[in-house]
Every structure is written in structure tokens, then in C-alpha cells.
Amino acid sequence: MPADAVAVPLTISPVTPVRDTGETCFVTTSYKRGIAERAQIRMNDAELIREAQRGNHAAFEELVRQYDAPVLRLAYHMTRSEQDAQDIYQEAFLKAYRNINNFRFECSFYTWIYRIVTNLCLDYLRKRQVRKEDSTVVSDGEGETYDLLDQVADQRSGASPEKDLMRRELGGRIAKALNKLTPRERMVFEMKHYQGLKLRTIGDILNTTEETAKNTLFRGTQKLRAALKDMR
């Protein structure tokens, strides 16, 4: 079934991609304002979508600009390759563009575009699992490859060589542990831990229930802890 052909009930669940930790207070302290802002965003989105459905190219560009940064970030985190992330980003928005006339406002555009991109990422992970790729080596847009662990060390250049070494080792272990998860567990963990989405939203995006998303997160977390348990 194509990613964009699925209808879900209208939801006003919190869909703002805000990390739970640290930034949550920003949302909750102005709860009423948050609801009003979300309603405004949805209203603006609805206008843009209608315009895009009438063939207004600029309106679609505006929609892309509102959502493309988190979409690209998700794809980049999942693939760890600029080229692959860009391919997924491209395919997701082209799918959205081709099918914009089929959008029936049964869910938010946010959920819709995330649903498309998560399906593409899941396909990518499934294919990669078949190829048994679990290297921490990633490639950038110019085809240059580098080890993810070197990147981890670079970002903490102020640290001592000993700490750098340990951080690299830790990064390598974590990357391998993440690669051992099923694509769905990996996706739920990514959306919860790194993207900070609510489990209810994750359930909507993955066309499942919040309870199932909780179970998947729990299973994924347990597997990760098992893979890293000897790190004392």
C-alpha cells in the first residue's frame, strides 16, 4: 500500500517536534498559546495545501520549507549518509507533490509527510539489513567517506586523547547496537529519543496505536541495553 494512500482519523495530538527534555517547559508553560499556535499552523497549512492543489507551485514550496528540515534530519539520522538522506528527502516530497490532490485533510500535513518519509526510511533499512551493512563508516554528499566515530571525536576536540578514544569506542558500540534493532524498533527509537516526538504521534505516523509504539520502544530500549550491558 502506498505511504500516502492511508487515511487516519483527524488528531490534534501534539505534533510539534520538540525534544521532551529541556525544551518541554517551553511548550507546557504556554499551553493555551501552544494550542492556538498549532491551530494557526494547521490553518495556514490547509490554505497552502488548497493552493498547492490548485496548482500553485509557490504554495507547495512554502509547505516544503516548513517541514523539510526535520524530514531531512530524520532521513540523515536513519541512513547516516548525505546521499541516501537526500534521495529519501527528494522522493518523499516528490511523492507528496504528485499526490497532493489526494490529500483529504484527514490528518495533518505533518503526519502525512512523516508517514511518507518513515515508510521510505523503513524500506531503506530493510534493504540495508538484507545487505548486512552495519558499518559505522558513512559518506557525505561528495562521496567522501569517513568514520562516524571520528566525527564523534572531532566534535569534542577539547577532550583529552584518552576521552576521545573512549568516546569513539562508545560511539562504535552504540552504532552497532542500533543496527541490531529491527527497522521498526530503530525508527521508533529514533523518533522518540533523537527527534523527541510523542508516542501518540509516532503511532499515528506508523499507522499503529500508541500502545504498540510504547511496546516497540520498550523492546528496542531493552535490546539496546542488553547490547551495551557489559559497558561498566
Next chain:
Amino acid sequence: MALGQYIGIRRFGLLANAKWSPPSKEVRGFMNCDWVQQNITLYLYNELADDARHELEQHVARCISCATELNGQREFQDAMSSLAVPDVTPSFLAASRMRLQESVEQIQPHRAWYQRLAFDPSGWLRQVRFSPALATILFLVGFGGGIGTMYQAMSGKATAPSPSAVAESSIAPVEGSISGITSIQRDPASNQIKVQYDKLTPESVQGSVTDPKIQGLLLAAAKSGENAGVRMNSVDALKGKSDDPRVRETLTYSLRYDSNPGVRLQALEGLGGLVKDDIRVRNAVLDALLNDSNLGVRSGALHSLEPVKADSSVRMALQQLAKEDPSDYIRQQSKQLLASMPNMY
């Protein structure tokens, strides 16, 4: 020093045969260690209901085993966060957008039958603009036809068109410009060729900018005119009418995408008064401030945003620019704007 100590992991212990279970009244009534340990993950991700959260905190305060589990899970999450995945850089995002834009221009969304029949002048102009093969055919047909007519006129051998040609069309193809040839059919029996074509005759029209026909042409020219001068004049004529949503959309489009900085400046001038009330305009101006390649457009955008400088997204952009913009002028102006803002906290 052990690796676990370095990252603060003292315990990655696992629950034996654990499976997450939703809160139930029975369990919640007598909050036990199993339930707490199964829900610690949700607690740390802020996914527990307020009452369950409170009860869990109460339990952990008096249960050493669950407190240890909570610390273990917290340290596990910290460790996972320490995997610094390279973030998306602005240049990576810009390159991705550019690639997408190129692809989007080449495809059309799936449309309903009634939408397919609707005439879109700007789309049609784009199609003509990007069809070199069609242009070549037009040139050859026009050139050949012109030579033929000239030969006939000079030699005085111009003859009346054959009855069959008259039956099809009373006007010879060379008399007007041809915008496209739609089909060519050859009848093997009579050796006659039937060419079906569309004509495009140059015309001019005059009227005020409020005239819908004039406005429609200006909107199409602003987006699709090949000549930057034409686009600039169109935007200049339209900018006084930015209250009209279609004009506003076209000016926003020009500000974002026109290749000529002069046109972008004109569009910015037209949109300047709308940044306060229209979030889309504000976003476009903000984008121009952050990403436009032309310093003049950027500084124009900076001044346009003055009425909304207290807006959180504008404030964040100004802070970023004041800190690290390569242009001294932009850095200085951003600092000045920030300094003139009332203290928010």
C-alpha cells in the same frame, strides 16, 4: 578508567523477562516494583500521565532497587544521546532544496480531469520557455514559410490556394506566428500532408493595473518572463497591489526564487508592509535575510523585519546574524536591532 565510568554508566542492568505493560488500576493502586521498572522508560521520556508520574516518583524515593533502575535507565539514555550524529548543515539543506526544486519543475501533480482542462498561462509559458526542440521547429517552419512566400511574391506566381487547403484553413500558416505544431498526417493516396498547428499572434493590451486582464498578464510575466527587465517592470507595477492574495503570492515567489537581485528587491519593497500580518511573507523575508546571495536584498530584508523584531523566529535569526554573519554591516545592524528590543525575560 573504565569506559562505563567515563560516560557515567554504572549499571545497564536488564529486567528479567520484562515486557512493557500499560498502567492498570490494580497495579496503580498498589504500585509495585515491576510496574515501576517497566514504566521508567516512559517516565524519563515524559510519556506517563501526571498521576502515574507522581506515584512513580513517590515510589522511587523510598525504593532503592527502583531508584537504581531509574539511574541505570537515565545513564543509558545519556549514553545514547552522546552519539553525536552530524546534524544537517544549512548548505546540505540548501542543496537538497535546490535538487528538489529542479525535480518538481519537471513534473506535474496528479490532477483531476477538470483541473487538467483548466488553462494555466504561467505553466504554458514555462513549457514554451523550456522547449528548445519546439522552438527549433517553429524557427524552421517560420523561416521556410517566409522564404516560400517571398519567392511567390517576387515571381508573381502566387496562385490561389487549392480548394482542399481553403477547406481546412482560409489563412496561410506563414501569415501569423506559429506557437506549436500539434500533428502531421500524410495521405499516401493523394500525397497531401495535413499539418495541424496553433497560432500565436503578437498583441498588445492597455489598461490599469486593476484591470483583471492586465493583472493576469503581469502575474504571468513576473513569474515566467525570460527577460529580467520584463519581470522587474511587472513586479514594480504589481507591488502597489500586494493586498490581493494572488499578487502577494507572486511577490513572495519573486523574492524567493527570482534570479535577478533587482527583481527580488522590488518584490521585497512590495511585501515590506505585510511582514507584520502575514506569516508567510514574514517567513519569505526571513529566508531572504538569512540566505539571499545579495547583500542589498539582505539588508532590505533586515529593515523590513524591524516591526516584528520581537517575534521569536526573527529574534533567533538576529542573534545568529549578530554573532556570525560574514558581513560587518549585517552583524552591526542585527546587534542594533537586538539592543533596541525590550528585555523579554
